[in-house]
Amino acid sequence: MDILGELRERFRTALAGLTDSPNPLLEMIRPAAEPKFGDYQANFAMSLAKQLGRPPRDVAADVAARARLDDLCQQVEVAGPGFINLRLRSEVLATTLAAALVDPFLGVPRPAAPRTFVIDFSAPNVAKPMHVGHIRSTVIGDALCRLLRFRGDRVVSDNHLGDWGTQFGMVIYGYKHFRRPDEYAANPVAELSRLYRLVHSLIGYHELVAELPTLKQTADDRSAAARRLADQPPASDKAEAKKQAAAAQKALRQAEEAAKALTEACEKRASFESRPDQVALAAQHASIGQAVLDEVVRLHAGDAENLRLWREFMPHCLREIHAIYERLGVTFDEELGESFYHGQLADVVADMEARGLTRESDGAMCVFLEGFDAPMIIRKRDGAFLYATTDLATIRYRVERWKPDAILYVVDHRQAEHFDKLFAAARLWGYGGVALHHIAFGTVLGKDGKPYKTRSGDTVGLEGLIDEGVRKAFAVVQENDDRKPDGSEFTAEQRAQIAETVGVAALKYADLSQNRTSDYEFSYEKMLALDGNTAAYMQYSYARVRGIFRKAGVDSATLLAGASGSIQCEQPAERALALALARFPEAIAESLADFRPNQLTVYLYDLTRKFSSFFEACPVVRAESDELRRSRLLLCELTGRVVEKGLELLGIRVVDKM
RNA sequence: GCGCCCAUAGCUCAGCCGGAUAGAGCAGCGGAUUUCUAAUCCGCAGGUCGGGGGUUCGAGUCCCUCUGGGCGUGCCA
Numbered sequence: 001m002d003i004l005g006e007l008r009e010r011f012r013t014a015l016a017g018l019t020d021s022p023n024p025l026l027e028m029i030r031p032a033a034e035p036k037f038g039d040y041q042a043n044f045a046m047s048l049a050k051q052l053g054r055p056p057r058d059v060a061a062d063v064a065a066r067a068r069l070d071d072l073c074q075q076v077e078v079a080g081p082g083f084i085n086l087r088l089r090s091e092v093l094a095t096t097l098a099a100a101l102v103d104p105f106l107g108v109p110r111p112a113a114p115r116t117f118v119i120d121f122s123a124p125n126v127a128k129p130m131h132v133g134h135i136r137s138t139v140i141g142d143a144l145c146r147l148l149r150f151r152g153d154r155v156v157s158d159n160h161l162g163d164w165g166t167q168f169g170m171v172i173y174g175y176k177h178f179r180r181p182d183e184y185a186a187n188p189v190a191e192l193s194r195l196y197r198l199v200h201s202l203i204g205y206h207e208l209v210a211e212l213p214t215l216k217q218t219a220d221d222r223s224a225a226a227r228r229l230a231d232q233p234p235a236s237d238k239a240e241a242k243k244q245a246a247a248a249q250k251a252l253r254q255a256e257e258a259a260k261a262l263t264e265a266c267e268k269r270a271s272f273e274s275r276p277d278q279v280a281l282a283a284q285h286a287s288i289g290q291a292v293l294d295e296v297v298r299l300h301a302g303d304a305e306n307l308r309l310w311r312e313f314m315p316h317c318l319r320e321i322h323a324i325y326e327r328l329g330v331t332f333d334e335e336l337g338e339s340f341y342h343g344q345l346a347d348v349v350a351d352m353e354a355r356g357l358t359r360e361s362d363g364a365m366c367v368f369l370e371g372f373d374a375p376m377i378i379r380k381r382d383g384a385f386l387y388a389t390t391d392l393a394t395i396r397y398r399v400e401r402w403k404p405d406a407i408l409y410v411v412d413h414r415q416a417e418h419f420d421k422l423f424a425a426a427r428l429w430g431y432g433g434v435a436l437h438h439i440a441f442g443t444v445l446g447k448d449g450k451p452y453k454t455r456s457g458d459t460v461g462l463e464g465l466i467d468e469g470v471r472k473a474f475a476v477v478q479e480n481d482d483r484k485p486d487g488s489e490f491t492a493e494q495r496a497q498i499a500e501t502v503g504v505a506a507l508k509y510a511d512l513s514q515n516r517t518s519d520y521e522f523s524y525e526k527m528l529a530l531d532g533n534t535a536a537y538m539q540y541s542y543a544r545v546r547g548i549f550r551k552a553g554v555d556s557a558t559l560l561a562g563a564s565g566s567i568q569c570e571q572p573a574e575r576a577l578a579l580a581l582a583r584f585p586e587a588i589a590e591s592l593a594d595f596r597p598n599q600l601t602v603y604l605y606d607l608t609r610k611f612s613s614f615f616e617a618c619p620v621v622r623a624e625s626d627e628l629r630r631s632r633l634l635l636c637e638l639t640g641r642v643v644e645k646g647l648e649l650l651g652i653r654v655v656d657k658m
Numbered sequence: 659g660c661g662c663c664c665a666u667a668g669c670u671c672a673g674c675c676g677g678a679u680a681g682a683g684c685a686g687c688g689g690a691u692u693u694c695u696a697a698u699c700c701g702c703a704g705g706u707c708g709g710g711g712g713u714u715c716g717a718g719u720c721c722c723u724c725u726g727g728g729c730g731u732g733c734c735a
Contacts, residue, residue, distance in 0.1 A: 024675075027674095027675060028675080028677085030674080030677095033677080033678065033679095034678080034679085037678075041677090041678090043676095043677050043678095046677075046715065046716080047676095047677095047715095049715095050715080056715080079678080080677090080678055081677085081678080081715065081716080082715095083677075083678065123735095125735085162735070165734085165735070166734075166735085246725085250726095338735095361732080362732075362733080363733090364732075364733050366732080366733090372661095373660070373661080373731080373732090374731070374732050375732070376732095377732060377733050379733090380733045381733060382733085384733085386733070386734080386735085387734080387735050390735095413662090413663070413729075413730095414729055414730060415730090415735085416662065416663085416729090416730080417661075417662070417730060417731070418730090418735090420662095440663095442663090442664095443728090443729090449727095449728095476697075477697095479697095480695095480697055483696095483697095484695080485695095513671090513672090514671075514672095515671080515672070515673095517663080517664095518663090518664075518671085519664085519728080520670085520671080521669095521670065521671090523670080525684090526670070526683085526684075529683080529684075529697095530697040530698090531683075531684095531697075531698075532682080532683040532684070533671090533672090533682070533683065534683090536697065537697075537698095539697090540695080540697050540698085543695070543697090544694080544695060544697095544698090545694095547694060547695055548694045548695095549694095550694090551694045551695095552694075590674065593674070593675095594674080596674090598672080599674075602672070602673090602682095605682085605683095609682095609699095612698060612699065613699070613700090615694075615695095615698080615699085616690095616698075616699045616700085617699090619693075619694070620694060621693095621694050622693075622694075636694095657695085658695085658697075
């Protein structure tokens with residue numbers, strides 16, 4: 001049973017006749033802020049009293065009486081200005097948990113009308129190695145798929161691969177000019193990756209050199225501006241003088257930043273130029289940037305050679321990223337990348353044109369949208385299409401093929417404006433029937449508060465990130481196993497397996513436990529911490545549950561098949577754990593209300609803490625009576641299952657021992 | 659310039675649609691182990707929720723404004 005749902009239904013009946021819109025009021029029934037207020041509290045009486053023009057406490061008492069809660073609550077009291085505090089009967093907890101124990105959905109109610117979601121996430125460029133920037137989309141998107149499916153909705157997960165853009169132009173150009181045939185034959189993925197990096201660095205060098213004069217100019221301008229402000233005589237007015245000082249400070253800071261940027265650029269150039277072979281290559285390929293774009297144009301135009309190379313490279317690139325997905329435990333129903341939509345783009349533009357939605361401007365085909373300064377460009381002056389065009393084609397395809405109720409885009413918050421425009425354009429185009437959501441997330445930052453990079457300023461590869469996490473996890477596993485009082489219990493292979501599970505879990509959990517909208521600071525130390533809100537803490541709780549069953553010599557199946565007997569909640573720690581277990585449905589609902597997996601991590605942390613307290617306070621195997629032992633074993637069993645399921649919904653695995 | 663986002667304990671962060679005395683972890687301090695995994699538990703200390711104004715019975719949460727920071731901003735994705 002979903003207790004909160006049941007309480008709301010009781011109050012819905014009680015509110016009949018008092019208000020025409022009970023839903024907002026029912027939303028105000030929630031878990032109690034503090035244990036001393038009970039288990040749940042209803043906060044709507046103050047607001048309802050206002051509407052009715054009656055004293056809030058009277059309204060609260062009246063509605064509480066009409067809700068007929070006696071069978072659910074052992075105590076219902078009106079407190080403060082009109083809060084209704086509710087304390088559940090222990091029998092209600094016991095029957096709720098008994099039902100959850102035999103329910104594959106652990107008490108989470110089935111939806112009356114399942115909906116269909118298309119979830120667009122991960123979407124890496126396949127021509128270059130995945131990096132830290134892909135972790136959030138991949139992990140959050142996967143968790144949302146799992147959560148929605150568990151709730152009973154239909155989900156189509158779609159990896160909208162970047163398989164048709166500039167990155168492929170780089171690889172093709174690299175292959176044509178720099179390939180090492182032997183290495184390509186031996187290890188195509190590594191060689192393609194090398195070619196990508198080489199071309200990328202050559203283009204980067206040329207751009208850097210081209211950019212240098214501008215950087216120098218900016219640095220000079222800012223420095224002059226800062227000096228000018230610093231030399232300004234202070235204003236006589238105090239407030240004005242303060243403002244002046246602040247402006248001078250700011251100008252100085254900007255000047256310093258510009259100078260730093262210039263210095264860094266010069267250092268970068270010097271570093272590149274310290275290798276004569278690189279300089280020679282750069283000189284030989286002076287217009288490599290344009291040449292790469294030309295390769296892309298040829299590919300898009302159907303050039304036989306480039307298309308052949310693209311078809312040859314794709315399987316290698318896909319194998320590379322799939323290896324990472326496998327390690328992360330992430331799968332997709334579809335992987336329809338940009339290339340899939342290529343043939344549909346001209347028609348998208350033609351169709352929108354035919355409907356009178358477009359207007360030509362400076363040679364580009366545009367959709368002008370109300371509320372936006374800049375139009376959405378769907379065909380460039382040179383005739384090429386853009387990602388906006390592909391995104392529109394993708395919406396049309398998805399709507400026609402899957403008829404979804406909603407499409408979710410799990411994409412970096414920096415693209416918010418793009419999606420605002422895209423969704424507005426889609427509505428204009430006639431696709432207003434499907435709900436379109438941008439599930440935005442923040443940036444992964446380094447210790448310096450800037451986007452996470454290696455010390456030399458390169459992006460951090462995702463595979464290396466996982467390896468490092470697993471390596472650090474291994475050290476922890478090893479240390480703890482060595483320290484066990486009865487001697488270590490794992491083989492080297494077991495240690496490695498545990499480390500892989502714990503390390504990957506730490507990485508994913510660290511990401512999922514953040515509010516997705518905020519940036520967060522990446523730290524191995526934090527994510528692999530042994531306590532606090534970390535994956536290891538959850539996994540440890542699960543392992544402890546399994547440990548109890550091993551010690552008790554009971555397995556879950558025989559426990560459940562055994563003679564019935566209800567769960568007791570005499571001890572505060574037992575009751576607190578029972579209540580937390582009964583709230584699993586609320587946690588699922590809360591996580592999906594605004595697509596925030598961190599709501600589930602908050603719940604799991606609360607649950608496992610309560611389990612730890614229970615573990616300390618309440619002996620299970622050595623309980624005073626068989627009845628109590630059985631009751632506690634049932635609590636442990638459900639805890640294990642909820643933790644395992646909760647982590648599974650986050651894409652995280654458990655281990656029996658650690 | 660315009661637009662969006664952010665500012666909560668020393669640090670990293672929660673805080674749901676406005677609800678009672680703002681919560682965790684880390685770091686700090688003090689306890690607990692002959693006991694089912696101490697990868698743990700219990701306790702102490704730590705706050706002008708960036709400043710100011712407003713709406714409300716009630717504001718960290720909503721509105722206005724200022725300050726500081728991040729991001730985006732017509733032919734990249």
